[in-house]
Amino acid sequence: MLCASDVFVTYTAIAKRTSRRPSGRRIHAIAKKLPMIRSFCFAPSFPSPQKKSISHAVAGHSDSPLPVRLLLPIVFTIGVLFTGSNFAWASTEAQPNIVFILADDLGYGELGCYGQQKIRTPNIDRLASEGMRFTQHYTGAPVCAPARCVLMTGQNLAHAQIRGNRDSGNGRIFPGQWPITDDAVTIAEVLKEAGYVTGAFGKWGLGPSNTSGSPIKQGFDRYYGYNCQRNAHSYYPPFLDSNEREVQINPYPIPGHDRKPDGEVVAEDYRAKNYAPDLILAEATKFIDKHKNEPFFLYLPFVEPHVAMQPPQQWLDQYPESWDEENGPYRGENGYLPHPRPRAGYAAMISDLDEHVGTILERLEQHGLSENTLVVFTSDNGPTHGGRDPRFHIGGAACTFFNSTGGLRGFKGSCYEGGIRVPCIVKWPGHVKENSVTELPSYFPDWFVTLSAVAKVDLENSDLTSNVMLDGINLLPELNSTSTPTRESPMIWDFHNYGGIVAIRDGNWKAVRRNLLKKNPGDWELYDLDADRSEQHDVATEHPEVVKRLEATYLETRSVEPDFALPIYDKRTRRMAN
DSSP states (O other): OOOOHHHHHHHHHHHOOSSOOOOHHHHHHHTTHHHHHHHHOOOOOOOOOOSSSSOOOOTTTOOOBHHHHHHHHHHHHHHHHHHTTTOOOOGGSSEEEEEEEEEEEOOOTGGGGTTTHHHHOOHHHHHHHHHHEESSOOOOSHHHOOOOOOHOOOOOTTOOSOOOOOBOOOOOSSOOBOOOOTOOHHHHHHHHHTOOOEEEEEEOOSSSSSSTTTTGGGGGGGOOOOOOETTGOOEEEEEEEEEEEEEOOOOOOOSOOOOOOOOOOOOGGOOOOOOOHHHHHHHHHHHHHTTSSSSSEEEEEOOOSSOOOOEEEEEEETSOGGGGGTTOOOOOTSSSOHHHHHHHHHHHHHHHHHHHHHHHHHHHHHHHOOOOOOEEEESSSSSOOOSTTSBGGGOOOOOOOTTTTTTSOOOOOOOOOHHOOEEEEEETTTTTTTTTEEEEEEEEEHHHHHHHHHHTGGGGTTTTTTTTTOOOOOOOHTTTOOOOOOOOEEEEEESSSSSHHHHHHEETTEEEEEOOOSSSOOOOOOEEEOOOTTTOOOOOOHHHHHHHHHHHHHHHHHOOOOOGOOOOHHHHHHHHHH
């Protein structure tokens, strides 16, 4: 028996899934996805496990629909009841587009708007002047794949599926990374269910196309880029991935690693025909062009400025040759590719990234989409760390020369601030105040909740997420400058590379414990970030009660992930679960 509340819920759901008066076929397709309409208009069926979609066929039961001629009067009768009342179609306020740009290994201090003095980033700086700049934003992990997992799933490393970089080992030359499973729920799936067209262009790192981790299997309608992170070590690879197939782009590709012990190092020797970032950018702009008249979620995990350094010559020429007179050419001593002017080369990679950001912003403006588009820019982790040759960082990067961490301790692979505190800028005209700054501590899990709120998704009552443990908070009140959101649980990093590291931040307290995968694990360190931003003064012995509380809170929320074992805490986690 239909009651008034059922009718309202049904009509609202149909309204949210269409921006115009729906056809009979459209209503029929929508209705099959709505549990109440399905039970009313289709043959009875038992509820199926709800995992990836709210629409599942049950083996042995046919979904025999009522004829559309009978279904149409039902739905439009519902419409008549409510269009004359206070109900309004969702389309009266257009859903905002969402563009999420993720740089690769970009440090906290490498942008002009974050204090960089040498590297030119005019487009990103303009983005900051037109929006809000975060001063205490954190990635989900200090390296690529787990950071992306946290971003996509909204779960911190204490119970995320991917807790470190790890290859899938599926036998390919470029095997791809350990895949997230079918049980994972991504922000792309949530937004797709809310009516968004979804596209990802850039570095994926969460599973090859022949696994459950394929972006096409995780909520994206369109994907183009580097599925495998190892393939992304070169900017002139043999192929890129288009949806779930490899597309050859360079008949004579450049490998991502080489050495040049003697002789002249020539930048042109490490270039080929097609520069992958330009191809990725072109596909991303095509996506905007194609879907300019419907709400879209555009995820742009760009590769720059991750080494190897292979920037276009135009950007290299913009920086002075005198920079590299001190150390000379980089010959590959610390991995990746040689470069004749490593300092200029590293700056050029960031300038190339900046131009690509500018191209995306310009395309939005060309289509009149800027006013109704939320743009987020951030980085997956801190800048590249040092290597065997002390003159250079890994791949020849000049992170010390550029003060890439902005004075913070640590680099990529570290859970000190320099490894996990990242730049973050948000622009949303009419919602986010121009040239504003927030000191609110925030991190990657927050974006799952926040973007869902932007799309007006009720996560607690969504079939996709009602049973999913999410670790983020809704940042919209902060973005709108209406109130300051409260975080009830600490921010947590449970990292399984670089010897094993756990870090916990609660308020201004931050605890770090290193070498957890080694024979002699380190002790807890404790820092007061309000007084000691650079983490130079360990006060763990002065505040043992704080360390004990933070560790206990971490263990309360932690789960064991067998594929990313951390024995020292796995044992305690299992004991607490029993």
